[in-house]
Amino acid sequence: xxxxxxxxxxxxxxxxxASSALAxxxxxxxxxxxxxxxxxxxxxxxxxxxxxxxxxxxxVVMEIANYDAREGTVAGYSPKDYAALADQYGMxxxxxxxxxxxxxxxxxxxxxAWGKVFDDHKAMGCKYVVFPMNRWADNVEQMxxxxxxxxxxxxxxxxxxIKFGYHNHSMEFETIPGTDQMIExxxxxxxxxxxxxxxxxxxxxxxxxxxxxxxLKKYPGRFKVLHIKDDYVIxxxxxxxxxxxxxxxxxxxxxxxxVEIEEYMTPEQRAEMxxxxxxxxxxxxxxxxxxxxxxxxxQERRPAGPxxxxxxxEAKSLxxxxxxxxxxxxxxxxxxxxx
Numbered sequence: 001x002x003x004x005x006x007x008x009x010x011x012x013x014x015x016x017x018a019s020s021a022l023a024x025x026x027x028x029x030x031x032x033x034x035x036x037x038x039x040x041x042x043x044x045x046x047x048x049x050x051x052x053x054x055x056x057x058x059x060v061v062m063e064i065a066n067y068d069a070r071e072g073t074v075a076g077y078s079p080k081d082y083a084a085l086a087d088q089y090g091m092x093x094x095x096x097x098x099x100x101x102x103x104x105x106x107x108x109x110x111x112x113a114w115g116k117v118f119d120d121h122k123a124m125g126c127k128y129v130v131f132p133m134n135r136w137a138d139n140v141e142q143m144x145x146x147x148x149x150x151x152x153x154x155x156x157x158x159x160x161x162i163k164f165g166y167h168n169h170s171m172e173f174e175t176i177p178g179t180d181q182m183i184e185x186x187x188x189x190x191x192x193x194x195x196x197x198x199x200x201x202x203x204x205x206x207x208x209x210x211x212x213x214x215x216l217k218k219y220p221g222r223f224k225v226l227h228i229k230d231d232y233v234i235x236x237x238x239x240x241x242x243x244x245x246x247x248x249x250x251x252x253x254x255x256x257x258x259v260e261i262e263e264y265m266t267p268e269q270r271a272e273m274x275x276x277x278x279x280x281x282x283x284x285x286x287x288x289x290x291x292x293x294x295x296x297x298x299q300e301r302r303p304a305g306p307x308x309x310x311x312x313x314e315a316k317s318l319x320x321x322x323x324x325x326x327x328x329x330x331x332x333x334x335x336x337x338x339x
Contacts, residue, residue, distance in 0.1 A: 173208025
């Protein structure tokens with residue numbers, strides 16, 4: 001015999017059935033996963049394909065590294081259009097590694113250059129603009145001048161509602177010649193916390209012989225953003241205590257971090273790269289000691305980049321990096337210490 005329920009009773013029954021079904025399969029909580037797109041090798045060979053992959057992996061915020069200060073563009077897009085493209089794939093560009101003139105002998109020129117950088121990033125809605133690396137002076141007096149310049153650049157950022165920061169590598173954990181103070185500690189002590197923050201690269205801290213958690217405890221208000229990095233895929237080496245890092249970072253009241261992954265290298269290639277980097281630094285120091293290298297307020301000088309890759313090589317590099325990024329996302333998604 002066929003029976004029927006009044007409409008309200010039917011709705012209640014359906015809700016109860018749905019609730020019962022959902023009870024056995026909890027919905028995964030969406031986490032605040034961030035990706036530094038420096039990690040996406042060959043990104044510009046297929047930007048939309050890469051963004052689609054990142055979205056699928058669960059990344060929701062992004063730090064770019066392909067802003068062109070000379071053109072005021074990002075991968076050929078206007079900053080506003082590039083941000084809109086990322087938004088189509090569910091990602092918000094909140095940070096950027098960007099370079100501007102940094103010359104303590106030309107303060108006005110430096111501030112004008114960074115002002116343009118900040119204007120372009122404001123159009124993207126960025127919260128942070130990070131100075132990714134600098135070759136600091138080798139004496140306390142000149143480093144103090146450079147710190148003063150950092151504060152002035154930070155003032156320009158503040159005018160646009162942006163926070164200006166500095167990203168460490170391992171060399172910031174060397175001591176300043178003639179002192180027992182490490183460069184990182186000097187930079188933190190001699191910059192204004194209202195004008196300059198620090199982005200901790202947890203991998204490079206460990207490579208510098210230091211403990212990320214110790215630094216997070218020592219300077220809870222200064223490290224507002226993290227780069228989560230490993231030898232390659234996040235969590236695979238077992239060398240870094242990410243649980244302790246995340247717990248202290250959250251305890252300090254911060255939330256923004258980004259996965260960063262270098263180009264894939266074999267252990268032999270990695271050792272060779274580090275040896276070349278160390279040789280380059282020694283040669284640079286010898287040139288400076290001999291007074292043969294013109295200075296620009298401690299401005300970093302970078303070696304020539306790798307030769308341009310073929311389209312096939314770019315596509316392979318993109319696929320390889322996206323695989324590592326996806327594995328890293330899985331590790332972080334499954335980690336109960338990541339919010």
